[in-house]
Amino acid sequence: MALDEYKPQKGGSELETDHQFKYVGTRPDRPDGFDKVTGRARFGADMYAPGMLHAAILRSPHAHARIVRIDTSKAEAMEGVKAVVTRADFSKNVPFAPGMAGEFWNILENVMAGEKVLYDGHAVAAVAATTPLIARDALKAIEVEYEILPHVTDVDEAMKPDAPVIREGAADKSVPEGMHPNVVRYHESGHGDVEAGFAEADLVIEDHFTTEATHQGYIEPHACLATLGSDGKGELWCCTQGHWYVQKVCAALLDLETANLRVTASEIGGGFGGKTTVFIEPVALALSRKANRPVKLVMSRSEVFRATGPTASASMDIKIGMKKDGTITAAKGEFRLQGGAFPGAPMEFTAMCAFACYNLKNVHQVGYDVMTNRPKQAAYRAPGSPMAAFAVESVIDELCNRLGLDPIEVRLKNAAREGTKASYGPTFPRIGLVETLEAAKAHPHYSAPLKPGQGRGISCGFWFNHGGETSVSLALSEDGSAQVMVGTPDIGGSRASMALMAAEVLGIPFEKIRVTIADTGSLGYNEISHGSRVTYASGLATIKAAQDAVRKLRQRAADKWGIDVEAVDWVDGCAVPSGPNAGDFDPLPLAEITKNMGATGGPISGHYEATPEGAGVSFATHIVDAEVDRETGSTRVVRYTVVQDAGKAIHPTYVEGQFQGGAAQGIGWALNEEYIYGPDGRLQNPGFLDYRIPVASDLPMIDTVIVEVPNPGHPYGVRGVGETSICPPLAAIANAVSNAAGVRLRDLPMRPSRILEELEKQQGDA
Amino acid sequence: MKKIHVTTKINGDTVEFLCDPRETLLDVLRDRLGLTGAKEGCGTGDCGACSVTVDGRLTCSCLMLGVEAEGHEIGTVEGIADGEELHPLQKKFIEYAALQCGICTPGILVAAKNLLERNPDPTEEEVRYWLAGNLCRCTGYDKIIRAVLDTAAEMREAS
Structure with missing residues (x-):
């Protein structure tokens, strides 16, 4: 839409499903907006404690080496140094196990190296001192003797017979015999007979694709403030997507009782999956215990790049067969992902998402989780899915081009619908892929004329979405306001959506509701803010907790009126007599009931806890126009439209924000971003200057279309929206580049040098 | 290292502080003066999260030493609102x-x-x-x- 047409909308949107809602679907100001525009919101590094020390971590300069000796005595002797820790200061009771079964051991080994350093940036020791400068100086006084070992950082190289072994015994039982020990997990799924399917096709394309590791790139480096005593009781303040998980892991790594460590989540300066695990928190706790002082630990940006989770890199082979009418007859994919020096590259998600957009008779997918000498990968927005979409949607585009078919029509013809047996197994309930494709087709962008040198690409994308363990409490105040305590850190405006859902149930204005992110001592276990689960799962629990409170409110009214609670309805924030008693009493507003709650039975609260399993899967279709400069090889995105199924947009502005943010990250992944390793196995670009995420002048406005196909698994129809938006951009841009310049880029990022190479080949062919 | 005395103006108020000559202006603002509105996203001037004004000029406070603030006027996010009235x-x-x-x-x-x-x-x-x-x-x-x-x-x- 044109710039001057856009104003933030204050009213509800005009979708049919809205008519039943008073608050849901409106766009109020977020409750924490004031704090965040004035600088008073407290993020991870913004907390200070009396007597606090500052910590710093010594990191390996080698990609792979045996630690022969660490001597910390000179550092310990420095004035101002209060504690030095190495692996010896962590639990010896965390068992090693193959694959993901040993995840706590993997995390411990990643947090502080044991016998070997496994990647450039791997932590080997840490210091707490009275000032940050002394802590940094003390690192230089720690002597580490290394025996350097051969290393490998490329996924295909790491699978070859002569590749250096990262760790023997890390492979779990899923791995077929005869594979290199670096292959630690294996996945295979699908249905039908792909070979028979390929035989039916009029055209079969088989191609190889790669994507590089990219970093989540949150602007806030990891930061924490830890206090732990030798009595085993501690407090931890940190920026995290999930503080109960932090509590559980830190307790295990430091031999604490979980409940004795209270963790408070700070405001979080971005995460995108990268703050779903721990890196520095156990180190700060160990230092605090040893020094008997609070310890603050903040990562530098280069530490964030070198030692926190980038996404996995991928090497992929795709084969798809199509009939002349556009019917896909069979599809096959092999996905090799490296996730650093530990098991966990999300190759099963890559395999399962790859063909999930399509209704396929014959489909087969294989995944390999491969270890290399790189940092332990962490989740990144729809982990595993974007690379699959890049490869698959590129091949589908190529098939459309060669068969002269419209890319949207072909996708519509093959689209997964309600009742489709998904490529990864289950049968889809009601889903919204077709609706996103129809909306994309009808969007003015799809038929707008292109300028010379420009090309248009489209792509679909899929993500599962997730429910997870969730607990929410709601308490009413005497004046009729309500506090909602949720356990999922607010990473992009979720306080607003929780307040809207609570307002809807209670029938009181949005402004009367305060949503707090509770600490681990104030609420039951809550899984991490991941898997696009917050508005779905915490939202569902907020609705149920509010309904629990409403039941109690109705009971108080029933008691007052001397009628049965079943004869009391809750309408628009008031108890109303119904049935045989209808009209007998005046409606009793919420605040009238809470005013006397102390005398009528005590405080009124609502609570709900569950592991909801009805997270609706989500699909998107993106349209992008790109312009390729044939002289420099540089590509510019000139127009972008995101169409995605949100199920039900609780706060549409923040849903749009998720769509736009995912698209922008995808643009970075497609065009600029990559981990670059030198022959020495060291990361060459651990900073925002050389690892270039999109800046404001790189991007156009990003238009959004919110499709609403309600999720039957949520009371208001919510589907998660956070992740799917990063799945289509990679292929959509590759397809646009192909249409703009006639070259097919199979390796990401599509940096100018790669485009120029392809253009030169094109000229050579001509 | 011996600390140095610095006199500056921040959001209109005269402020004096002592700092190590190696500390950045951002370190001083956050760790010595309690002005945590400016954030360290990179420490190398690439991300702009630490942006302040120095005599009206937009500056990455991570690229300037605390001692260089002597005699200059610094503006931070904490000074943008006019009392209770947001900008x-x-x-x-x-x-x-x-x-x-x-x-x-x-x-x-x-x-x-x-x-x-x-x-x-x-x-x-x-x-x-x-x-x-x-x-x-x-x-x-x-x-x-x-x-x-x-x-x-x-x-x-x-x-």
Whole structure:
């Protein structure tokens, strides 16, 4: 839409499903907006404690080496140094196990190296001192003797017979015999007979694709403030997507009782999956215990790049067969992902998402989780899915081009619908892929004329979405306001959506509701803010907790009126007599009931806890126009439209924000971003200057279309929206580049040098 | 290392502090003066989260030493609002949802305010290039750019 047409909308949107809602679907100001525009919101590094020390971590300069000796005595002797820790200061009771079964051991080994350093940036020791400068100086006084070992950082190289072994015994039982020990997990799924399917096709394309590791790139480096005593009781303040998980892991790594460590989540300066695990928190706790002082630990940006989770890199082979009418007859994919020096590259998600957009008779997918000498990968927005979409949607585009078919029509013809047996197994309930494709087709962008040198690409994308363990409490105040305590850190405006859902149930204005992110001592276990689960799962629990409170409110009214609670309805924030008693009493507003709650039975609260399993899967279709400069090889995105199924947009502005943010990250992944390793196995670009995420002048406005196909698994129809938006951009841009310049880029990022190479080949062919 | 005495003005108030000559202005603002609105996103001047003004000039406070503040006037995000009245940019950022996590917001507000003081009627392109030194990973910049342009329009009407 044109710039001057856009104003933030204050009213509800005009979708049919809205008519039943008073608050849901409106766009109020977020409750924490004031704090965040004035600088008073407290993020991870913004907390200070009396007597606090500052910590710093010594990191390996080698990609792979045996630690022969660490001597910390000179550092310990420095004035101002209060504690030095190495692996010896962590639990010896965390068992090693193959694959993901040993995840706590993997995390411990990643947090502080044991016998070997496994990647450039791997932590080997840490210091707490009275000032940050002394802590940094003390690192230089720690002597580490290394025996350097051969290393490998490329996924295909790491699978070859002569590749250096990262760790023997890390492979779990899923791995077929005869594979290199670096292959630690294996996945295979699908249905039908792909070979028979390929035989039916009029055209079969088989191609190889790669994507590089990219970093989540949150602007806030990891930061924490830890206090732990030798009595085993501690407090931890940190920026995290999930503080109960932090509590559980830190307790295990430091031999604490979980409940004795209270963790408070700070405001979080971005995460995108990268703050779903721990890196520095156990180190700060160990230092605090040893020094008997609070310890603050903040990562530098280069530490964030070198030692926190980038996404996995991928090497992929795709084969798809199509009939002349556009019917896909069979599809096959092999996905090799490296996730650093530990098991966990999300190759099963890559395999399962790859063909999930399509209704396929014959489909087969294989995944390999491969270890290399790189940092332990962490989740990144729809982990595993974007690379699959890049490869698959590129091949589908190529098939459309060669068969002269419209890319949207072909996708519509093959689209997964309600009742489709998904490529990864289950049968889809009601889903919204077709609706996103129809909306994309009808969007003015799809038929707008292109300028010379420009090309248009489209792509679909899929993500599962997730429910997870969730607990929410709601308490009413005497004046009729309500506090909602949720356990999922607010990473992009979720306080607003929780307040809207609570307002809807209670029938009181949005402004009367305060949503707090509770600490681990104030609420039951809550899984991490991941898997696009917050508005779905915490939202569902907020609705149920509010309904629990409403039941109690109705009971108080029933008691007052001397009628049965079943004869009391809750309408628009008031108890109303119904049935045989209808009209007998005046409606009793919420605040009238809470005013006397102390005398009528005590405080009124609502609570709900569950592991909801009805997270609706989500699909998107993106349209992008790109312009390729044939002289420099540089590509510019000139127009972008995101169409995605949100199920039900609780706060549409923040849903749009998720769509736009995912698209922008995808643009970075497609065009600029990559981990670059030198022959020495060291990361060459651990900073925002050389690892270039999109800046404001790189991007156009990003238009959004919110499709609403309600999720039957949520009371208001919510589907998660956070992740799917990063799945289509990679292929959509590759397809646009192909249409703009006639070259097919199979390796990401599509940096100018790669485009120029392809253009030169094109000229050579001509 | 021996600390050095510095006298400066921050958000209009005279401030004195002692700092190690190796400390950045950002370190001093955050760790010595309790002004944690400016954030360290990179420490190398690439992300703009630590943006402040020094005598009216937009500056990455991580690239300047604390001792260099001697005799200069520093402006931070804490000084943008007029008492309880938010600056029009602050209001528009909330209204437009021009922030998700909010970590880049202080730096972007300082930078955008500085732009509007120099150029009350910027084009979209001018806003995009002025803010190219302020990284935001959440929003894709769309709502930020719109919020700045709409603030500029409203401030022009009001003046």
